[in-house]
Amino acid sequence: MQLKLEVENNTLIVYINGELDHHSAEDVREDIDTAIDSKNIKNIVFELSNMKFMDSSGIGVVIGRYKKISKLGGRVGVVNTNAHVDRIFQMAGIYKIIDKYSTKEKALENM
């Protein structure tokens, strides 16, 4: 698992490349939260085009960040989810609280 973080204005773009499970979730969570706290972040966009695997640990990671970002008055979006990830997110009702965008640019426009 490789995490790439980019900051654009006050939005954190999180590229999750590889496999997101209970094992890797710990590091992902920590790295994102450190960035939120240290870089004056308000919104998050998860860019998932290179995510090779995700189980329900991914739901925890996204909902956890959503709670944190909501407190800051920001928004959370996801981009480029594959069909498998969509099924898991839908199961947990994630798209009721988080918007899905077709491109990173569209997501950034809506933050």
Place this chain on the structure above:
Amino acid sequence: MNFQNYMKIEFLSKSQNESFARVVVASFVSQLDPTIEELADIKTAVSEAVTNAIIHGYDNSNEKIVIECKINGNNIEIIIEDFGNGIEDIELARQPLYTSKPELERSGMGFTVMETFMDEVFIKSEKNKGTKIEMRKRIRIRAKENEE
């Protein structure tokens, strides 16, 4: 006669072994020529069961997890067993969004994912003895359809 095959592995309940377990099972199941989607379903279900064993069965201590896989024709049966805490209330554990450890930021969707991605999921558990998850899935026959 139906094609049959069997394998059994045993490993420590370390989170590093979550990916090991799902890759081994996926690799074994591959001989049935599943679709990428079926394979992703199986890998996800295995990942959920192994994660449960590590977090809930053993509270992150290093103990033994056993996985058995049986192939019978186009049916795959996966048994994932731990010998840890056991589940006190199975019906409650099966509820979507229920988690006994909310402080860990777990979604409580583990069993829901297993039940959605597999055809059948059976849970046997006894307090302080452990938990045994049996999951079954039928792999759709594609190219071989004409043989029957």
